[in-house]
Amino acid sequence: MVLYHGGKDVVEFPEIRKALYHKDFYFGFYCTKLPEQAKRWATRYGTSGVLNCYEYTPDNKLKYLVFDEMTEEWLDFIVHCRSGKSHTYDIVEGPMADDTIYNYIQNYIDGKISRAAFWELAKFSHPTHQISFHTISALDTLKYVGSEEVYGNKK
Template sequence: MILYHGSREIVKYPEIRKAQYHKDFYFGFYCTKLPNQAKRWASRYGIKGYLNSYEYTPNYELKYLIFEEMSEEWLDFIVECRSGKPHTYDIVEGPMADDTIYNYIQNYIDGKISRAAFWELAKFNHPTHQISFHTISALDTLKYIGSEVVDGSEK
């Protein structure tokens, strides 16, 4: 399977970087099977970026968590990760909480909307996908194929 990572730079050797803010599935290296989504990641600052491609070979000796769709478990997991709670999975896969969904999640965390209201708002969003790699063993499932320039004007 080919996976994509959008970035401001070419990433031949993926890394897990600790960042200022926690992401959906905590700190990790994030990819998607949707090239257009990765192109948006690459050009999100309106400048030139790169669509990095990887051959992904699953290793079933690793600890996986897969969410087939947005669910109660998915929401609870993202709330925990974005609140700074680590997990023990090597690889986590599922829908992405894009900017709009992120705002709904933050409103839910802050008590501004109910869980029912979150689901009512979330159901109108387009499909997304992310797969995050959280350990060196997980990163070993990726083999760099190449990169292409994304000019920042792509939507």
């Protein structure tokens, strides 16, 4: 399977970096099977970016968590991770909390909306996908195959 990572730079050797903010599935190297989504990641600041491509080969020795869709378990896991709590999975895959969903999740965490209100708002979101790699062994499942410069619509 081909996976894509959008960013500012060519990433021939993926790394797990601690960042200022916790992400959906905690700190990790994030990819997607949707090239258009990776292009949006790469150009989100209104400048050109890089679409990196990897061949992904799953390894059954690793510990996986897969969410096929947004579920109660998915929401609880994202709230857990975004609260700064780690997990023990090598690879986590599932829907992405895009900017809109992120705001709904933050409002839910902050107590501004109820769980029921979150689900009512979230049902109108478009399909997304992310797969995050959280250990060196997980990163070993990726083989860099190339990259290309991409351009956003913002000026």
